[in-house]
Amino acid sequence: MRIAFISDIHGNFTALEAVLADIKQQRVDQIICLGDTVTLGPQPREVLDTLRELGTVNIQGNHDAAILEPEKAGEYEITDYLVPDLYWGRERLTRDDLNFIQSFAATHEIEFSRKIKLLAFHGSPRSTTDLILATTPPEQLDEYFKGHSATIFIGGHSHIQMHRRHGNLLILNSGSVGNAFLHAYAPGKPPTLLPWAEYAILEQVGELFEVDLRRVYFDTDALLRLVKVSGLPGSTWWLNQYQNNR
Numbered sequence: 001m002r003i004a005f006i007s008d009i010h011g012n013f014t015a016l017e018a019v020l021a022d023i024k025q026q027r028v029d030q031i032i033c034l035g036d037t038v039t040l041g042p043q044p045r046e047v048l049d050t051l052r053e054l055g056t057v058n059i060q061g062n063h064d065a066a067i068l069e070p071e072k073a074g075e076y077e078i079t080d081y082l083v084p085d086l087y088w089g090r091e092r093l094t095r096d097d098l099n100f101i102q103s104f105a106a107t108h109e110i111e112f113s114r115k116i117k118l119l120a121f122h123g124s125p126r127s128t129t130d131l132i133l134a135t136t137p138p139e140q141l142d143e144y145f146k147g148h149s150a151t152i153f154i155g156g157h158s159h160i161q162m163h164r165r166h167g168n169l170l171i172l173n174s175g176s177v178g179n180a181f182l183h184a185y186a187p188g189k190p191p192t193l194l195p196w197a198e199y200a201i202l203e204q205v206g207e208l209f210e211v212d213l214r215r216v217y218f219d220t221d222a223l224l225r226l227v228k229v230s231g232l233p234g235s236t237w238w239l240n241q242y243q244n245n246r
Contacts, residue, residue, distance in 0.1 A: 001112060002027065002203040005120065005174040006056075007034035007156025010063070011041025011089060012178030014226065015197040016050065018218035019177050026201055032108060034156035034174060035061025035122035037101070040082060041178055042223075042230035044089045048097050059120060060104035061157065062128040067093070068102060077129045079187075084233035109150065112204040119150035123157040132171065133184055134162055141166050152209075154200070159191070160184060161198050161213045172211060174200035180215075193241040195220045 004023045009016050023031065033056045038044035040063070051058060066076040067090050073083050090098075108120045124130035124144040132144065132155060145153060154172040160183075161175035175198025182192040201212040220242045227238045 001110070002029050002201065003110070004028040004031045005034060005154055005200045005202065006031060006177050007122075007174045007199075008036040008061070008159055008176035008178060009033070009038070009041070009047050010036055010176070010178035011038045011044045011047055012223065013041070013043035013046040013050070014223040015178045015218045016047055018216045019197045019199050020050070022214065022216045023199070028201060030057065032057040032120055033059065034120060034154070035059045035104070035128065036063040036156065037061070038093070039063040039067055039089045040085050040234065042226045042232050044092055045097065048093070048100060052100065057108050058104040059108055059122055060101070060106060060128065061122040064101050064104055065128060068098060082234065088231070088233055112209070114204065116152060116204060116209060117150040118152040118154060118202070119148055121153070121155045123155060125153070128157070131158055131185075132162075132173065133158055133160070134164055138166060141171070145169065152202075154202070158184060161200070163211060163213060170211075172200060172202075174198065175213065190237065195242060
């Protein structure tokens with residue numbers, strides 16, 4: 001199995017198209033989406049329609065849960081200034097769209113050849129809002145992965161690609177398709193966005209297990225044109241982010 005992992009698209013269909021064009025050239029067998037699909041960006045419907053068409057395995061992120069229950073945005077750690085965008089996105093979805101998001105799983109397990117077992121999730125196996133970084137203390141990692149038999153763990157949520165070994169465990173983050181961060185998110189400080197999309201490909205090849213963390217540049221000018229005409233409440237933030245960081 002050669003599997004592509006995408007995560008944190010956040011309604012940025014422009015970036016998703018660029019990633020899918022690259023995936024098409026990589027001969028993958030399956031695509032797994034690690035959550036946070038439609039909120040914040042200008043094209044939530046296009047993202048969901050594409051995931052349906054591709055038949056991706058979908059994991060529910062904290063933003064996915066929040067768009068189903070926007071009145072509980074704080075419980076899903078959605079920053080206050082993003083809540084208007086959350087409601088804006090929900091207004092553009094149909095009942096079928098919301099049911100589709102409701103169907104997303106909490107985790108997904110895969111067994112590669114040679115008994116390599118992988119567990120996919122959004123934040124951590126226990127919560128969509130847990131944040132796993134290169135700096136997360138080892139004892140905290142032990143808590144996150146306690147009770148699981150997998151030896152490879154892959155998530156999203158942080159918007160930062162990661163390849164980290166913890167004892168005999170391999171911990172991965174595929175990065176963000178729609179909002180790649182320059183630095184880890186700090187409460188009260190808006191993140192700086194980068195002008196590329198990130199994803200990962202994992203494959204068992206003979207005696208090797210290969211991890212390919214990929215970066216795909218996309219047309220930020222096209223994204224900005226969409227944002228300008230979208231009526232998205234957070235459009236000024238988007239425009240400033242990409243105009244200042246290209």
